[in-house]
Amino acid sequence: MSLYRDTGVVLRVQKLGEADRIITLLTRRHGKVRAVAKGVRRTTSRFGARLEPFGHVDVQFHTGRTLDVVTQVQTLDAFGAGLVGDYSRYTAACAVLETADRLTLDEGEPALRLYLLVVGALRALSGRERDPSLVLDAFLLRAMAFAGWAPALAECARCGLPGPHGSFSVPAGGSVCAGCRPAGSARPAGETLRLLDALLHGDWETAEAVGQPARREGSGLVAAHLQWHMERQLRSLPLVERRAAATGGRRPVEHAATGDRTPSADMV
Amino acid sequence: MYEGPVQDLIDELGRLPGIGPKSAQRIAFHLLAAEPADVTRLQEVLQRVKEGVRFCDVCGNVSEEERCRICRDARRDPTVVCVVEEPKDVLAVERTREFKGRYHVLGGALDPLSGVGPDQLRIRELLARIGSEDVREVILATDPNTEGEATATYLVRMLRDFPGLSVTRLASGLPMGGDLEFADELTLGRALSGRRAV
Numbered sequence: 066m067s068l069y070r071d072t073g074v075v076l077r078v079q080k081l082g083e084a085d086r087i088i089t090l091l092t093r094r095h096g097k098v099r100a101v102a103k104g105v106r107r108t109t110s111r112f113g114a115r116l117e118p119f120g121h122v123d124v125q126f127h128t129g130r131t132l133d134v135v136t137q138v139q140t141l142d143a144f145g146a147g148l149v150g151d152y153s154r155y156t157a158a159c160a161v162l163e164t165a166d167r168l169t170l171d172e173g174e175p176a177l178r179l180y181l182l183v184v185g186a187l188r189a190l191s192g193r194e195r196d197p198s199l200v201l202d203a204f205l206l207r208a209m210a211f212a213g214w215a216p217a218l219a220e221c222a223r224c225g226l227p228g229p230h231g232s233f234s235v236p237a238g239g240s241v242c243a244g245c246r247p248a249g250s251a252r253p254a255g256e257t258l259r260l261l262d263a264l265l266h267g268d269w270e271t272a273e274a275v276g277q278p279a280r281r282e283g284s285g286l287v288a289a290h291l292q293w294h295m296e297r298q299l300r301s302l303p304l305v306e307r308r309a310a311a312t313g314g315r316r317p318v319e320h321a322a323t324g325d326r327t328p329s330a331d332m333v
Numbered sequence: 334m335y336e337g338p339v340q341d342l343i344d345e346l347g348r349l350p351g352i353g354p355k356s357a358q359r360i361a362f363h364l365l366a367a368e369p370a371d372v373t374r375l376q377e378v379l380q381r382v383k384e385g386v387r388f389c390d391v392c393g394n395v396s397e398e399e400r401c402r403i404c405r406d407a408r409r410d411p412t413v414v415c416v417v418e419e420p421k422d423v424l425a426v427e428r429t430r431e432f433k434g435r436y437h438v439l440g441g442a443l444d445p446l447s448g449v450g451p452d453q454l455r456i457r458e459l460l461a462r463i464g465s466e467d468v469r470e471v472i473l474a475t476d477p478n479t480e481g482e483a484t485a486t487y488l489v490r491m492l493r494d495f496p497g498l499s500v501t502r503l504a505s506g507l508p509m510g511g512d513l514e515f516a517d518e519l520t521l522g523r524a525l526s527g528r529r530a531v
Contacts, residue, residue, distance in 0.1 A: 077446060082351055108508040113517030117479045118446070140518050149482035152443075152490065159445035301445035 067128040071095050072141060074183050075120040076166045080106070088116050088135060089166060090124065091183055096176045097169040100126055100133040112138050119145035119158055119187055142184075147191030153306040154190050157197040160301045161186045161204050167295055168212055178211050198280060198307045199272055202287045203264040210265065214238075214294040216286075218262045221245055229258055233286055235293045257282045281307070339365065391462070393438035393455050395420045403435055410434045412469040416459065416488065418442050418476055426474060434472070437462065442480035443487055451487065459488075463495055473502045 073092035081087050084106040090098050105112045115122055116135065121142035126133040148155045165183045169176050186204040189195055209215055217239030220227050230240040234250040240258060241250060256279040263271035264283070275283075288302055334340055339361060347357035364372055388394065389401035396402070403409055403423070413434030417423055423436050439454045463471065473488055475481035485502055492500050506524030507516055516524070 109511050111515040113515075114478070114519040115517045117519075119479060143519050145479045145482075146519055146522075149479055150486055152483060152487045155443075155483040155486070156445050163446055300448035304445040304448070304450040 068125055068136065069095070069128065070123070070125045071098070072121070072123050073098065074162075074165075074180065074187065075116055075118050075122065076162045078116065078118060084110075086116070087132065090122075091165050091169060091176065091180050092124075093177060093180050094175060096174040097166070097172045098126065098133060099172060100124075100135045101129070102135040102138075114143075114145075115140050117145050118162060119143075119148055119191075121184055121187070142188065142191075144187040144191045147193065148187075151193070151197075154193070154197045156301065156305040157201040158187060158190045160201055160299060160305050161190070163299050163301045164205060164208055164291070167297070167299065168208055176211075179208060182207055182211070195269070196273070196280075198284060198305070199264065201305065202261075202280075202284055203267070203272070205287050205291050206261060206265045209291060209294065212294070214290070215265065216240070216261065216290050218258055218265065229255060231255070233258070235286070235289045239290075251286065253282050253286060254279055257286065261286065388438075392436045393420075393440060393458065394423050394436060408433075412467055413472065414459075414462070414468050414470070415472040415474050417474045418481065418484070422474065422476075432472075434470075439475070439484070442475055442484040444480045454484075456488070456491065460491060463492070463498065468498065470499045470501060473500065477503070477505045 071092040071094050073090035073095075075088055076091055076097075077089040079087045079089075081101060084104050086102050086105045088100055088102050088105075090100065092098050102112055102116050104110050105116055112135070114120075115138045120140060121144060123139045123141055124135055125137040127136050144158070148158045161183060165179060168179060182204060186200055189200045190197055206215065216222070216233075219229065219240075221230055221240065221242035222234070222238035223241055223245035226242045226244075228240055228242070230242045231252055232241045232243070232246045232250040233239065233253050234241050234247050237245070237247055237250070241247065256275055260272055260275040260279050260283045263269070263275075284307060288299075292298055292302070335343065342361045342364065343354070343357045346352055346360050347354055349357075352360070364375075385397055386395055387397070387399075389396040389404055390399050391404045392401060394401045394403065398405075410433050413432075414437050415426060415432060415434055416437045416439060417426065418439050418441055420438055423438060426432050426436070437455070437459050439456065439459070441449055441454055443449060443451065443454065462468070471488075471492055473485040475484045475488075489500055492498060504527050505520070506527055507513065507520060513521070
């Protein structure tokens with residue numbers, strides 16, 4: 066019997082048969098792993114809620130013929146508990162998971178940097194300190210950078226002329242100079258490109274100082290850039306609820322789903 | 334590969350959820366050996382379910398008429414509405430014999446990973462119903478998993494502006510017949526925070 070153990074984030078779950086699920090995890094050492102969790106949908110399952118999406122878990126697998134089988138699970142971080150209480154954070158976190166799933170095509174190929182990035186993004190989203198929309202865009206930009214598709218922001222994507230430049234072309238791969246500018250290029254505000262650069266490099270002070278119009282424009286460019294390179298639409302991205310930063314950041318927990326209320330009737 | 338109709342039947346059965354090629358073959362040969370009357374009955378039921386069953390105009394549950402049995406029943410309390418994901422959840426709550434109110438079936442849960450957003454569910458119908466009927470309490474009985482909890486969060490946000498409406502969520506905690514030792518942290522945490530005086 067061949068057993069192995071790893072830590073991972075649950076990216077997706079699919080129903081299998083009567084009470085089982087196929088769990089897709091992004092693991093630290095084994096990359097993307099699809100494994101069967103037997104009986105997980107029964108209320109008496111010993112896995113319980115540990116194998117829900119967004120769960121950061123320590124898992125033991127048993128190597129199977131086609132799919133591996135989950136034998137033991139322990140929770141490292143239950144990010145889901147913090148995310149489901151805020152719909153905009155939940156939708157942003159869904160987009161993080163779907164992107165991570167799509168970017169790791171081959172199962173078993175290690176993707177340590179992406180794994181760490183996903184854990185960091187989920188921690189930031191469930192931490193409720195930063196605007197979820199900014200966290201998502203920062204994740205998408207950095208995940209694209211790992212995949213080799215980082216948009217050129219400080220120089221021309223075609224000729225490499227140092228910028229900043231006023232045009233942005235998704236097919237060209239980022240900002241473009243006046244000489245290389247293809248027809249149909251967008252003309253984002255200078256603030257928008259500065260925001261994207263700050264998000265790509267983790268400069269949160271600059272990013273959070275940027276106003277709503279530039280954030281919206283930046284999100285649009287990031288989404289277009291990602292989907293162009295992936296050659297497919299992400300299902301969760303149009304459903305991400307992007308709210309104004311004033312309400313998106315530090316709202317109090319208003320819902321019993323987060324489990325921090327004491328009355329037995331669980332009145333909401 | 335079998336010849337003609339037998340293989341067609343196996344292929345069709347194999348498209349049903351949870352039925353693999355072996356099960357499909359077993360069911361096909363069972364039907365082949367069954368009494369003609371049994372097969373005719375199955376055939377009629379299948380036809381009736383497709384032609385005769387519709388969704389209730391009020392709650393979205395499966396029904397034979399415009400309004401389902403529960404919505405037609407005058408003894409059911411119209412001021413309490415239990416919101417569930419699927420028609421099969423209505424049956425689960427009905428089995429408890431504890432609930433005397435009415436239902437609203439959403440038709441699923443908010444699941445962006447599968448492309449299901451608020452517009453794909455019967456949320457607008459729920460809001461219209463609460464606005465027009467004398468509903469005093471909405472019980473959110475979506476599944477206690479990630480998608481169900483997110484759906485409940487979203488509904489709370491949509492419902493909290495209705496004056497005089499109380500919104501409640503099903504309690505969650507440890508299942509009967511389980512061991513505390515095997516309870517996961519999330520469930521046990523919920524059970525602790527939702528503890529009650531005895």
